[in-house]
Amino acid sequence: MYTVFIVSKRSRVGRRVGVMVSAVAVVAATMSAVIGAPPASAAPSGPSGTVVSTEPLPARITVPGAVDAKRITYWTKGVHDAAALSSGAVYLPPGTPPKGGWPVIAWAHGTTGLADHCAYSIGGPVAVERDWEYLGSWMSRGYAVVASDYVGLGTPGNHPYLNGRVEAHSIVDSVKAARQVYPQLSRKWAVVGQSQGGGAAITTARYATQFGGKDLDYRGAVGTGVPAYIENLVAALGRPSPVRLGGFSPNTTIYVMYILSGLRTSFPEWNINSFLTPYGRYWVDKAETQCDSDNELGALVRSQKVDPGKLLSRPLSDIPGFQAKLTDYMGIPESGYDKPFFIGQGGLDTDVNTPGVLLLVSRLKANNQPVTFRFYPDKDHSGTVNASKVDSIPFVDKLFR
Known part of the structure; x- marks a missing residue:
């Protein structure tokens, strides 16, 4: 026992x-x-x-x-x-x-x-x-x-x-x-x-x-x-005209949600939730319960046509020193x-x-x-x-x- x-x-x-x-x-x-x-x-x-x-x-x-x-x-x-x-x-x-x-x-x-x-x-x-x-x-x-x-x-x-x-x-x-x-x-x-x-x-x-x-x-x-250099994609999220490195495929959308969850876990002082829209909060929370497979999160992202451009209400680059800390992180x-x-x-x-x-x-x-x-x-x-x-x-x- x-x-x-x-x-x-x-x-x-x-x-x-x-x-x-x-x-x-x-x-x-x-x-x-x-x-x-x-x-x-x-x-x-x-x-x-x-x-x-x-x-x-x-x-x-x-x-x-x-x-x-x-x-x-x-x-x-x-x-x-x-x-x-x-x-x-x-x-x-x-x-x-x-x-x-x-x-x-x-x-x-x-x-x-x-x-x-x-x-x-x-x-x-x-x-x-x-x-x-x-x-x-x-x-x-x-x-x-x-x-x-x-x-x-x-x-x-x-x-x-x-x-x-x-x-x-x-x-x-x-x-x-x-x-x-x-x-x-x-x-x-x-x-x-x-x-x-x-x-x-x-x-x-x-x-x-x-x-x-x-x-x-x-x-x-x-x-x-x-x-x-995927950190450059993350830094662009939430900007009015984000730079899309290779486009937001369903797989990229999944990675973005996982990254936002990872930042929320690693940097509680950033209060990532305050940057998320209600839509973004829902999908990042959902991502934490799902595996990266076609019958779990992949199926949801494709069927619901999740839009990564709607996840954030403002750019994460508003966080002081964000780019340097992000680069050190990932x-x-x-x-x-x-x-x-x-x-x-x-x-x-x-x-x-x-x-x-x-x-x-x-x-x-x-x-x-x-x-x-x-x-x-x-x-x-x-x-x-x-x-x-x-x-x-x-x-x-x-x-x-």
Whole structure:
């Protein structure tokens, strides 16, 4: 038996609820009954990377070919470096670990949503076939895979969407936690990611050595569909004639709502609700309960023809120092990398602004950062993931030699 402390998500009227409810639960032997529920919180917190709980993953959330798979809950750092819980999935490859243990690939997943049931280790991937093919390719080469859910997805509190340093802490600490559960994992690790996770992977690359300390041996990173300079789109929202980077597709509309929720979570002092119209308040609140899938938020946005131009009553740029703080919050760092990293971009990507990615790469190279770039002209946002393997897998393999 264990004690569960449940911290409510933001109420639908936008107020934070600080009530903690204590309950005692009996854990089923297979744990299948609790998959999908927010994981237990423990008090007081432990050092970052400390494991709080583990449970076996059901087959539907397990990479085909994995010989063992667990959901782990662990301590990390959240908004303003406060102690926070995160969770994730760990997948072990078949065979005997090499000397030093299985090298680790930390998988930074793309946008799944904001609600607890959207967590990767609870609901599984949005693009199942794509992700299983991609992660299976790494496992077949003898890598263990650790996939963080990020703070606030499947754990107490709201998810600070696109908060780069919070995502980086979640990812680094997931590797630390996984090594506590599986001693056969190596200290050597790299991070790979797509979309939201592409940005998280590259931001993690900037901080991995610092955050990992002597416990880990970070080798490098891969990011595809990296959301470069998306902060410029956010800064334009609410202006009389907003600059629309690539147009407001339904997917872009969803990202905008998730970003507004993330800002509301990360910067309570900004009072984001005061910038939202009643229409905007309704849709941002709704977004916090929905996953990024065609049968949840995607279906609503398309059927209701949600207009992102009606979400704000005034521009967020009215906030003093907004642009600098926003860039620090969600901007991809342009310098400070100590290990090689790879960026891949599809020419048909309409979710991420390709000129922004090209600008990021040019600035990284101008700053003498160890970046390798590959362009896939006939691939869209999702298609770039597996198309990049011909380049990214040899790139990563070399980092572990």
